Amino acid sequence: MGKKSISKGVIKDIIIVAVGVLVIWIGLQIAFGTPNPFYVVASGSMIPALEVYDVLMVSGHEPFNELEVGDIIVFDRPSDHNRVIVHRVASILDEDPRTIRTKGDANPASIPGTDFPITEEEYIGKVAYTLPQVGYVTQLLKPPINYVIIAIVIGIMIFKQFAKRKEEKELPFEDPMDSENxxxxxxxxxxxxxxxxxxxxxxxxxxxxxxxxxxxxxxxxxxxxxxxxxxxxxxx
Missing domain, CATH: 1.20.5 (Single alpha-helices involved in coiled-coils or other helix-helix interfaces)
Structure with a gap:
Protein backbone atom coordinates (compact mmCIF):
# COMPACT_ATOMS: atom_id res chain seq x y z
CA MET A 1 0.00 0.00 0.00
CA GLY A 2 2.85 2.36 0.85
CA LYS A 3 4.58 1.99 -2.52
CA LYS A 4 1.30 2.44 -4.39
CA SER A 5 0.42 5.62 -2.48
CA ILE A 6 3.92 7.01 -3.02
CA SER A 7 3.81 6.29 -6.76
CA LYS A 8 0.40 7.92 -6.98
CA GLY A 9 1.76 10.98 -5.19
CA VAL A 10 4.73 11.24 -7.56
CA ILE A 11 2.50 10.87 -10.61
CA LYS A 12 0.20 13.54 -9.21
CA ASP A 13 3.13 15.96 -8.73
CA ILE A 14 4.42 15.29 -12.26
CA ILE A 15 0.96 15.91 -13.72
CA ILE A 16 0.64 19.18 -11.78
CA VAL A 17 4.05 20.38 -13.03
CA ALA A 18 3.29 19.32 -16.62
CA VAL A 19 -0.10 21.03 -16.60
CA GLY A 20 1.44 24.17 -15.09
CA VAL A 21 4.14 24.31 -17.78
CA LEU A 22 1.56 23.70 -20.51
CA VAL A 23 -0.72 26.46 -19.23
CA ILE A 24 2.19 28.92 -19.06
CA TRP A 25 3.36 27.97 -22.57
CA ILE A 26 -0.12 28.38 -24.07
CA GLY A 27 -0.47 31.71 -22.27
CA LEU A 28 2.81 32.95 -23.76
CA GLN A 29 1.78 31.83 -27.24
CA ILE A 30 -1.46 33.80 -26.93
CA ALA A 31 0.31 36.83 -25.45
CA PHE A 32 3.00 37.00 -28.16
CA GLY A 33 0.89 35.71 -31.05
CA THR A 34 3.39 33.12 -32.28
CA PRO A 35 3.73 29.34 -31.86
CA ASN A 36 7.22 29.82 -30.41
CA PRO A 37 7.82 33.13 -28.60
CA PHE A 38 11.48 32.33 -27.73
CA TYR A 39 14.51 32.04 -29.96
CA VAL A 40 18.21 31.79 -29.12
CA VAL A 41 20.80 33.66 -31.20
CA ALA A 42 23.11 31.02 -32.66
CA SER A 43 25.51 33.14 -34.75
CA GLY A 44 27.34 36.46 -34.60
CA SER A 45 25.74 38.02 -37.68
CA MET A 46 23.91 40.63 -35.56
CA ILE A 47 26.81 41.64 -33.28
CA PRO A 48 26.88 44.08 -31.47
CA ALA A 49 23.07 44.46 -31.34
CA LEU A 50 22.62 40.77 -30.51
CA GLU A 51 25.19 38.43 -29.01
CA VAL A 52 25.39 34.67 -29.31
CA TYR A 53 23.16 32.97 -26.69
CA ASP A 54 20.92 35.98 -26.27
CA VAL A 55 17.28 34.90 -25.95
CA LEU A 56 14.81 36.77 -28.13
CA MET A 57 11.14 37.22 -27.28
CA VAL A 58 9.35 37.52 -30.61
CA SER A 59 5.93 39.11 -31.14
CA GLY A 60 3.75 37.94 -33.97
CA HIS A 61 1.21 40.70 -33.35
CA GLU A 62 3.30 43.18 -35.37
CA PRO A 63 1.78 43.10 -38.92
CA PHE A 64 4.18 42.39 -41.75
CA ASN A 65 2.82 45.35 -43.74
CA GLU A 66 3.76 47.74 -40.93
CA LEU A 67 7.42 46.73 -40.66
CA GLU A 68 9.89 49.57 -41.16
CA VAL A 69 13.56 49.82 -42.06
CA GLY A 70 15.61 49.22 -38.92
CA ASP A 71 13.26 46.69 -37.32
CA ILE A 72 14.85 43.41 -36.22
CA ILE A 73 12.73 40.48 -37.36
CA VAL A 74 12.74 36.69 -37.24
CA PHE A 75 11.93 34.77 -40.42
CA ASP A 76 12.38 31.46 -42.22
CA ARG A 77 15.19 31.43 -44.79
CA PRO A 78 13.38 32.07 -48.11
CA SER A 79 15.43 29.59 -50.15
CA ASP A 80 14.34 26.42 -48.29
CA HIS A 81 12.50 27.39 -45.04
CA ASN A 82 14.70 24.99 -43.08
CA ARG A 83 16.43 27.59 -40.93
CA VAL A 84 15.25 30.46 -38.73
CA ILE A 85 17.16 33.74 -39.13
CA VAL A 86 17.13 37.00 -37.18
CA HIS A 87 18.28 40.05 -39.18
CA ARG A 88 17.48 43.71 -39.52
CA VAL A 89 15.17 45.14 -42.21
CA ALA A 90 17.44 46.92 -44.71
CA SER A 91 14.96 48.05 -47.36
CA ILE A 92 11.48 47.59 -48.82
CA LEU A 93 11.82 45.99 -52.26
CA ASP A 94 8.19 45.97 -53.27
CA GLU A 95 4.75 46.83 -51.86
CA ASP A 96 2.55 44.60 -54.06
CA PRO A 97 3.09 42.05 -52.74
CA ARG A 98 5.20 43.49 -49.96
CA THR A 99 8.75 42.20 -50.18
CA ILE A 100 11.68 43.25 -47.99
CA ARG A 101 15.43 42.82 -47.82
CA THR A 102 17.29 42.20 -44.57
CA LYS A 103 20.95 42.20 -43.55
CA GLY A 104 22.95 41.12 -40.53
CA ASP A 105 24.59 44.07 -38.75
CA ALA A 106 27.95 42.27 -38.80
CA ASN A 107 27.65 41.14 -42.44
CA PRO A 108 29.10 43.30 -45.25
CA ALA A 109 26.07 42.79 -47.51
CA SER A 110 22.74 41.02 -47.84
CA ILE A 111 22.88 37.36 -48.91
CA PRO A 112 20.50 36.28 -51.71
CA GLY A 113 18.24 33.41 -50.65
CA THR A 114 18.95 34.21 -47.00
CA ASP A 115 18.29 37.92 -46.52
CA PHE A 116 15.90 38.42 -49.44
CA PRO A 117 13.33 38.23 -50.85
CA ILE A 118 11.32 38.07 -47.59
CA THR A 119 7.53 37.95 -47.96
CA GLU A 120 4.74 37.54 -45.42
CA GLU A 121 5.01 33.78 -45.91
CA GLU A 122 8.53 33.73 -44.39
CA TYR A 123 7.78 36.27 -41.66
CA ILE A 124 7.56 34.92 -38.07
CA GLY A 125 7.62 38.03 -35.93
CA LYS A 126 9.37 41.13 -34.69
CA VAL A 127 11.87 41.05 -31.83
CA ALA A 128 10.11 42.58 -28.82
CA TYR A 129 12.55 41.87 -25.97
CA THR A 130 16.06 40.54 -25.55
CA LEU A 131 17.31 38.49 -22.59
CA PRO A 132 21.12 38.74 -22.70
CA GLN A 133 23.05 35.45 -22.44
CA VAL A 134 20.13 33.50 -21.02
CA GLY A 135 20.58 31.07 -23.89
CA TYR A 136 23.45 29.43 -22.03
CA VAL A 137 20.77 27.57 -20.09
CA THR A 138 19.73 25.79 -23.29
CA GLN A 139 23.22 24.33 -23.53
CA LEU A 140 22.73 22.80 -20.09
CA LEU A 141 19.48 21.22 -21.23
CA LYS A 142 21.06 19.24 -24.04
CA PRO A 143 21.42 15.44 -23.65
CA PRO A 144 22.50 13.84 -21.40
CA ILE A 145 22.30 16.71 -18.91
CA ASN A 146 18.59 17.25 -19.48
CA TYR A 147 17.90 13.62 -18.53
CA VAL A 148 19.93 14.03 -15.36
CA ILE A 149 17.92 17.12 -14.42
CA ILE A 150 14.64 15.27 -15.04
CA ALA A 151 15.87 12.36 -12.89
CA ILE A 152 16.80 14.76 -10.08
CA VAL A 153 13.37 16.42 -10.19
CA ILE A 154 11.59 13.04 -10.04
CA GLY A 155 13.91 11.96 -7.21
CA ILE A 156 12.99 15.07 -5.22
CA MET A 157 9.29 14.30 -5.72
CA ILE A 158 9.76 10.70 -4.51
CA PHE A 159 11.76 11.87 -1.48
CA LYS A 160 9.02 14.36 -0.64
CA GLN A 161 6.42 11.59 -0.71
CA PHE A 162 8.56 9.36 1.54
CA ALA A 163 9.07 12.22 4.00
CA LYS A 164 5.33 12.94 4.04
CA ARG A 165 4.52 9.29 4.78
CA LYS A 166 7.14 9.17 7.54
CA GLU A 167 5.73 12.28 9.22
CA GLU A 168 2.23 10.79 9.16
CA LYS A 169 3.50 7.60 10.84
CA GLU A 170 5.45 9.50 13.51
CA LEU A 171 2.58 11.73 14.59
CA PRO A 172 2.34 11.36 18.45
CA PHE A 173 -0.77 9.85 20.05
CA GLU A 174 -2.67 12.51 21.97
CA ASP A 175 -3.76 11.31 25.42
CA PRO A 176 -7.23 12.69 26.28
CA MET A 177 -6.02 13.06 29.91
CA ASP A 178 -3.04 15.11 28.80
CA SER A 179 -2.83 18.54 30.39
CA GLU A 180 -2.32 20.00 26.92
CA ASN A 181 -5.99 19.25 26.20
Whole structure:
Protein backbone atom coordinates (compact mmCIF):
# COMPACT_ATOMS: atom_id res chain seq x y z
CA MET A 1 0.00 0.00 0.00
CA GLY A 2 2.85 2.36 0.85
CA LYS A 3 4.58 1.99 -2.52
CA LYS A 4 1.30 2.44 -4.39
CA SER A 5 0.42 5.62 -2.48
CA ILE A 6 3.92 7.01 -3.02
CA SER A 7 3.81 6.29 -6.76
CA LYS A 8 0.40 7.92 -6.98
CA GLY A 9 1.76 10.98 -5.19
CA VAL A 10 4.73 11.24 -7.56
CA ILE A 11 2.50 10.87 -10.61
CA LYS A 12 0.20 13.54 -9.21
CA ASP A 13 3.13 15.96 -8.73
CA ILE A 14 4.42 15.29 -12.26
CA ILE A 15 0.96 15.91 -13.72
CA ILE A 16 0.64 19.18 -11.78
CA VAL A 17 4.05 20.38 -13.03
CA ALA A 18 3.29 19.32 -16.62
CA VAL A 19 -0.10 21.03 -16.60
CA GLY A 20 1.44 24.17 -15.09
CA VAL A 21 4.14 24.31 -17.78
CA LEU A 22 1.56 23.70 -20.51
CA VAL A 23 -0.72 26.46 -19.23
CA ILE A 24 2.19 28.92 -19.06
CA TRP A 25 3.36 27.97 -22.57
CA ILE A 26 -0.12 28.38 -24.07
CA GLY A 27 -0.47 31.71 -22.27
CA LEU A 28 2.81 32.95 -23.76
CA GLN A 29 1.78 31.83 -27.24
CA ILE A 30 -1.46 33.80 -26.93
CA ALA A 31 0.31 36.83 -25.45
CA PHE A 32 3.00 37.00 -28.16
CA GLY A 33 0.89 35.71 -31.05
CA THR A 34 3.39 33.12 -32.28
CA PRO A 35 3.73 29.34 -31.86
CA ASN A 36 7.22 29.82 -30.41
CA PRO A 37 7.82 33.13 -28.60
CA PHE A 38 11.48 32.33 -27.73
CA TYR A 39 14.51 32.04 -29.96
CA VAL A 40 18.21 31.79 -29.12
CA VAL A 41 20.80 33.66 -31.20
CA ALA A 42 23.11 31.02 -32.66
CA SER A 43 25.51 33.14 -34.75
CA GLY A 44 27.34 36.46 -34.60
CA SER A 45 25.74 38.02 -37.68
CA MET A 46 23.91 40.63 -35.56
CA ILE A 47 26.81 41.64 -33.28
CA PRO A 48 26.88 44.08 -31.47
CA ALA A 49 23.07 44.46 -31.34
CA LEU A 50 22.62 40.77 -30.51
CA GLU A 51 25.19 38.43 -29.01
CA VAL A 52 25.39 34.67 -29.31
CA TYR A 53 23.16 32.97 -26.69
CA ASP A 54 20.92 35.98 -26.27
CA VAL A 55 17.28 34.90 -25.95
CA LEU A 56 14.81 36.77 -28.13
CA MET A 57 11.14 37.22 -27.28
CA VAL A 58 9.35 37.52 -30.61
CA SER A 59 5.93 39.11 -31.14
CA GLY A 60 3.75 37.94 -33.97
CA HIS A 61 1.21 40.70 -33.35
CA GLU A 62 3.30 43.18 -35.37
CA PRO A 63 1.78 43.10 -38.92
CA PHE A 64 4.18 42.39 -41.75
CA ASN A 65 2.82 45.35 -43.74
CA GLU A 66 3.76 47.74 -40.93
CA LEU A 67 7.42 46.73 -40.66
CA GLU A 68 9.89 49.57 -41.16
CA VAL A 69 13.56 49.82 -42.06
CA GLY A 70 15.61 49.22 -38.92
CA ASP A 71 13.26 46.69 -37.32
CA ILE A 72 14.85 43.41 -36.22
CA ILE A 73 12.73 40.48 -37.36
CA VAL A 74 12.74 36.69 -37.24
CA PHE A 75 11.93 34.77 -40.42
CA ASP A 76 12.38 31.46 -42.22
CA ARG A 77 15.19 31.43 -44.79
CA PRO A 78 13.38 32.07 -48.11
CA SER A 79 15.43 29.59 -50.15
CA ASP A 80 14.34 26.42 -48.29
CA HIS A 81 12.50 27.39 -45.04
CA ASN A 82 14.70 24.99 -43.08
CA ARG A 83 16.43 27.59 -40.93
CA VAL A 84 15.25 30.46 -38.73
CA ILE A 85 17.16 33.74 -39.13
CA VAL A 86 17.13 37.00 -37.18
CA HIS A 87 18.28 40.05 -39.18
CA ARG A 88 17.48 43.71 -39.52
CA VAL A 89 15.17 45.14 -42.21
CA ALA A 90 17.44 46.92 -44.71
CA SER A 91 14.96 48.05 -47.36
CA ILE A 92 11.48 47.59 -48.82
CA LEU A 93 11.82 45.99 -52.26
CA ASP A 94 8.19 45.97 -53.27
CA GLU A 95 4.75 46.83 -51.86
CA ASP A 96 2.55 44.60 -54.06
CA PRO A 97 3.09 42.05 -52.74
CA ARG A 98 5.20 43.49 -49.96
CA THR A 99 8.75 42.20 -50.18
CA ILE A 100 11.68 43.25 -47.99
CA ARG A 101 15.43 42.82 -47.82
CA THR A 102 17.29 42.20 -44.57
CA LYS A 103 20.95 42.20 -43.55
CA GLY A 104 22.95 41.12 -40.53
CA ASP A 105 24.59 44.07 -38.75
CA ALA A 106 27.95 42.27 -38.80
CA ASN A 107 27.65 41.14 -42.44
CA PRO A 108 29.10 43.30 -45.25
CA ALA A 109 26.07 42.79 -47.51
CA SER A 110 22.74 41.02 -47.84
CA ILE A 111 22.88 37.36 -48.91
CA PRO A 112 20.50 36.28 -51.71
CA GLY A 113 18.24 33.41 -50.65
CA THR A 114 18.95 34.21 -47.00
CA ASP A 115 18.29 37.92 -46.52
CA PHE A 116 15.90 38.42 -49.44
CA PRO A 117 13.33 38.23 -50.85
CA ILE A 118 11.32 38.07 -47.59
CA THR A 119 7.53 37.95 -47.96
CA GLU A 120 4.74 37.54 -45.42
CA GLU A 121 5.01 33.78 -45.91
CA GLU A 122 8.53 33.73 -44.39
CA TYR A 123 7.78 36.27 -41.66
CA ILE A 124 7.56 34.92 -38.07
CA GLY A 125 7.62 38.03 -35.93
CA LYS A 126 9.37 41.13 -34.69
CA VAL A 127 11.87 41.05 -31.83
CA ALA A 128 10.11 42.58 -28.82
CA TYR A 129 12.55 41.87 -25.97
CA THR A 130 16.06 40.54 -25.55
CA LEU A 131 17.31 38.49 -22.59
CA PRO A 132 21.12 38.74 -22.70
CA GLN A 133 23.05 35.45 -22.44
CA VAL A 134 20.13 33.50 -21.02
CA GLY A 135 20.58 31.07 -23.89
CA TYR A 136 23.45 29.43 -22.03
CA VAL A 137 20.77 27.57 -20.09
CA THR A 138 19.73 25.79 -23.29
CA GLN A 139 23.22 24.33 -23.53
CA LEU A 140 22.73 22.80 -20.09
CA LEU A 141 19.48 21.22 -21.23
CA LYS A 142 21.06 19.24 -24.04
CA PRO A 143 21.42 15.44 -23.65
CA PRO A 144 22.50 13.84 -21.40
CA ILE A 145 22.30 16.71 -18.91
CA ASN A 146 18.59 17.25 -19.48
CA TYR A 147 17.90 13.62 -18.53
CA VAL A 148 19.93 14.03 -15.36
CA ILE A 149 17.92 17.12 -14.42
CA ILE A 150 14.64 15.27 -15.04
CA ALA A 151 15.87 12.36 -12.89
CA ILE A 152 16.80 14.76 -10.08
CA VAL A 153 13.37 16.42 -10.19
CA ILE A 154 11.59 13.04 -10.04
CA GLY A 155 13.91 11.96 -7.21
CA ILE A 156 12.99 15.07 -5.22
CA MET A 157 9.29 14.30 -5.72
CA ILE A 158 9.76 10.70 -4.51
CA PHE A 159 11.76 11.87 -1.48
CA LYS A 160 9.02 14.36 -0.64
CA GLN A 161 6.42 11.59 -0.71
CA PHE A 162 8.56 9.36 1.54
CA ALA A 163 9.07 12.22 4.00
CA LYS A 164 5.33 12.94 4.04
CA ARG A 165 4.52 9.29 4.78
CA LYS A 166 7.14 9.17 7.54
CA GLU A 167 5.73 12.28 9.22
CA GLU A 168 2.23 10.79 9.16
CA LYS A 169 3.50 7.60 10.84
CA GLU A 170 5.45 9.50 13.51
CA LEU A 171 2.58 11.73 14.59
CA PRO A 172 2.34 11.36 18.45
CA PHE A 173 -0.77 9.85 20.05
CA GLU A 174 -2.67 12.51 21.97
CA ASP A 175 -3.76 11.31 25.42
CA PRO A 176 -7.23 12.69 26.28
CA MET A 177 -6.02 13.06 29.91
CA ASP A 178 -3.04 15.11 28.80
CA SER A 179 -2.83 18.54 30.39
CA GLU A 180 -2.32 20.00 26.92
CA ASN A 181 -5.99 19.25 26.20
CA UNK A 182 -7.82 21.51 28.70
CA UNK A 183 -11.13 21.14 26.88
CA UNK A 184 -11.10 17.38 27.38
CA UNK A 185 -10.17 17.74 31.07
CA UNK A 186 -12.99 20.21 31.58
CA UNK A 187 -15.47 17.86 29.91
CA UNK A 188 -14.34 14.97 32.12
CA UNK A 189 -14.51 17.12 35.23
CA UNK A 190 -18.03 18.14 34.27
CA UNK A 191 -18.98 14.47 34.03
CA UNK A 192 -17.59 13.89 37.54
CA UNK A 193 -19.67 16.79 38.83
CA UNK A 194 -22.77 15.36 37.21
CA UNK A 195 -22.11 11.97 38.81
CA UNK A 196 -21.53 13.59 42.20
CA UNK A 197 -24.74 15.59 41.88
CA UNK A 198 -26.63 12.42 40.97
CA UNK A 199 -25.29 10.58 44.01
CA UNK A 200 -26.20 13.49 46.25
CA UNK A 201 -29.72 13.69 44.86
CA UNK A 202 -30.18 9.93 45.27
CA UNK A 203 -29.06 10.04 48.94
CA UNK A 204 -31.34 13.01 49.54
CA UNK A 205 -34.30 11.16 48.08
CA UNK A 206 -33.57 8.13 50.30
CA UNK A 207 -33.45 10.33 53.41
CA UNK A 208 -36.76 11.92 52.50
CA UNK A 209 -38.36 8.51 51.98
CA UNK A 210 -37.12 7.29 55.40
CA UNK A 211 -38.49 10.39 57.13
CA UNK A 212 -41.83 9.97 55.43
CA UNK A 213 -41.95 6.32 56.59
CA UNK A 214 -41.24 7.34 60.20
CA UNK A 215 -43.94 10.00 60.20
CA UNK A 216 -46.41 7.53 58.73
CA UNK A 217 -45.65 4.98 61.46
CA UNK A 218 -46.13 7.60 64.15
CA UNK A 219 -49.48 8.65 62.78
CA UNK A 220 -50.64 5.07 62.42
CA UNK A 221 -50.63 4.34 66.24
CA UNK A 222 -53.84 2.62 67.47
CA UNK A 223 -56.32 5.27 68.82
CA UNK A 224 -58.03 2.74 71.10
CA UNK A 225 -54.97 2.57 73.29
CA UNK A 226 -55.28 6.28 73.99
CA UNK A 227 -58.97 5.96 74.85
CA UNK A 228 -58.39 3.07 77.32
CA UNK A 229 -55.63 5.00 79.05
CA UNK A 230 -57.95 7.97 79.49
CA UNK A 231 -60.73 5.79 80.98
CA UNK A 232 -58.36 4.30 83.56
CA UNK A 233 -57.25 7.74 84.56
CA UNK A 234 -60.89 8.80 85.18
CA UNK A 235 -61.62 5.74 87.36
CA UNK A 236 -58.75 6.54 89.60
Missing amino acids: PDTIEELSDIDKIEEDTEYSESTELNNVEKNDESTETKSDDPTEHSEESKEEKKE
